[in-house]
Amino acid sequence: MLIRIVRMTFEPTQVPEFLALFRATAQRIREQPGCRHLELWQDADNPAIYCTHSHWNDEAALNAYRKSGLFGEVWPATKRLFAAAPVAFSSTLAISVVSADSPTSSLPS
Secondary structure, eight states: OEEEEEEEEBOGGGHHHHHHHHHHHHHHHHTSTTEEEEEEEEOSSOTTEEEEEEEESSHHHHHHHHTSHHHHHHHHHHHTTBSSOOEEEEEOOOOBOSOTTOTTOBOOO
16 A cells, blocks of 8 residues: 655635645545545644645556546646645555554554
8 A cells, every 4th residue: 555645835815725625525535436535634833834635556556646637637737836846756565553452453563
């Protein structure tokens, strides 16, 4: 599984437009082949900064979405609302800890 984080800083006056765009397209993104999960996070200190947090089957699934007509619609509309360049990265899960006392915790010995 590939985890994708995209940190976006918006012009404060453009946040409502971004949120409307996200709400209008989030389900369509979730329905893309290989998309397992999609969330939108808001920065705790700066209300004009948001991160998308998505899970993809693999890099091929993410790249297929990035080449899709939907991405071609959503990304340019989002980019024009930015106050700064976005920061994006992909990761894979190394360790999962639900809680310190959880039997599902998985820490290496």
